Amino acid sequence: MKTNYLFPVIFRKIGWIMFIPFFVLGIAYLCNCDLTFPSSKVFSLIPFGIMNNDDWGDELIVLGLTVSLIFIAFSRERDEDECIAEIRMHSLVWAIIVNYALLIVATFLIYDIAYLYFIDINIFTVLFLFIIKYNIALYKFRRINND
Structure with a gap:
């Protein structure tokens, strides 16, 4: 693809x-x-x-x-194909949903300067979560397919 x-x-x-x-x-x-x-x-x-x-x-x-x-x-990926593209897409959707769930929860539970620190960190959490989820899913996919 x-x-x-x-x-x-x-x-x-x-x-x-x-x-x-x-x-x-x-x-x-x-x-x-x-x-x-x-x-x-x-x-x-x-x-x-x-x-x-x-x-x-x-x-x-x-x-x-x-x-x-x-x-x-x-x-x-060196072996990019439709399956890896599907894993990439699902991981990105998951990361966005989790990121905004964290943001909503933090909006009601964190206040003042701590909230500003959280927002500073939250700028990067979509990418962090995506990288973590994608690599875990890709590892599981490759482990299953190599057996």
């Missing part, structure tokens, strides 16, 4: 290489470790001023995590 929306196989390895340092930086940033990033005046829509001085730390971490997780999640 032709899947034009998937990256080449090598992008999964690139994604993992990118993911590890950005994940560590993200955890350090959430824990309020003293990280120094370049800063400059940036255009801002929401805060009170049009141009604000901001360090680029959170933007670089979000960009790195997003790109690396997309590379991991949406790279072709």
Whole structure:
């Protein structure tokens, strides 16, 4: 089956290489470790001023995590076929449903700054859940078919 929306196989390895340092930086940033990033005046829509001085730390971490997780999640398998495409689709639907169920539950149970931290993490949970579910389902599929 032709899947034009998937990256080449090598992008999964690139994604993992990118993911590890950005994940560590993200955890350090959430824990309020003293990280120094370049800063400059940036255009801002929401805060009170049009141009604000901001360090680029959170933007670089979000960009790195997003790109690396997309590379991991949406790279072709060496043996990509209809069965793997079906596993991929079911895993993605499952991840979206679970992600939004978590968001709904958290909206009613988590408040104040903890909720903002949860939302910061929730940006990535769809991709995390998809990668975990897809790899487990793919492992089970391959184990059954190799027997």
